[in-house]
Amino acid sequence: MSDARLREEICRYGRSLFERGLTPGSSGNISLRLEDGGWLVTPTNASLGFLDPARISRLDAEGRLLSGDKPTKEIPLHTALYDTRGSARAIVHLHSTHAVALTMLPEIDPRAALPPMTPYYLMRAGETALVPYYRPGDPAVADAIRGLAGKYSSVLLANHGPVVAGDSLEAAVFATEELEETAKLYLLLRNLNPRFLSPAQVADLVNTFGLDLPSHHDHDHGGD
Template identity: 85%
Template sequence: MSNARLREDICRYGRSLFERGLTPGSSGNISVRLDDGGWLVTPTNASLGFLDPARLAHLDAGGRHVSGDKPTKEIPLHSALYETRGSARSIVHLHSTNAVALSMLPEIDPRAALPPMTPYCLMRAGQIALLPYYRPGDPAVADAIRGLAGKYASVLLSNHGPVVASDTLEAAVFATEELEEGAKLYLMLRNLNPRYLTPAQVKDLVREFNLDLPIVDDHGHPHDPDD
């Protein structure tokens, strides 16, 4: 896909996310990795609803700013995800309300921020890791991402918002939307003893759709086989 088309797509998807209230004000950022290893990324303090294709920041493979406006302060976050998720070609980071609310609840499992509720949440967003709070732009978040060892394409930053990596921009946007809807469902059903997908149903989805999930235990949650 041409550089010009990628720029247009970033702006188009950014506007869609903004207009549907999924990332308010100048929050959120989007990046796409280019064939030469460089990136296109949204500028700092820019609303995703009013992006200019010509002003998107262009970084080279070493992360140096080549052209366009100053890039988002969340470069360490994007960089670590690209480094650890080799198949990733796009990353979407939002401040969507329900996902942020989910990240603030005390009972959330850091290895699985959402239980297995719907097939499409698992198929699009996969298992979701919850990381501790880091201030926006803190380089330390990169080490936290690296600590996940590339096992998660979807990460929830405590008191901040979701970050999703995928092999296309469209897939990253769709996955972020599914994560937000999953968070909304969890908040609606919290303390109501809902019926989640069974371990057998989760494993069936993994087999049928070749899902890239951490190993799931008998509760449908990821676990380390050495635990």
């Protein structure tokens, strides 16, 4: 796909996310990793609903700005996920309401922020890690993500929002949307003793669709 088409794709998906209220104001950012190791990434203080393809930041493989506006200050978290998640070709970071709310609950397990509620949550987002709070743009968030060793494609930043990687921009967007809807389901059903997928049902999904879930690494994949 040409550089122009990739820029248009970022704008199209960004507008869709914005118009459905998944990331308000100038929050959130999107990046795409290019074949030469460089990136296209949304600029700082840019609304995902009103992106200009020509102003999207173009970075080289070392993260230096080649053209476009100044990039988002969240470059460290994108870098960390690309560095540890070799299959990642796109990353979406939002401030979606239900996913942020989930991070504030005391019972959340950092190794599995959501239980296995639906098959499509596991199939698109996998399991989700929760990392502690860091101020936006703090390079320390990169260390926290690197500490996950690439086991998770979806990560929640406490009091901040989701960061989701995919092997394409479409996959990253769909996974982010699935994560938000699953967080909404969790909040709706909290304290109502809902029925989650059983271990056998999860194992069936892993075996049928080849899912790479952290909780199954030791049993099915021999670890990373």
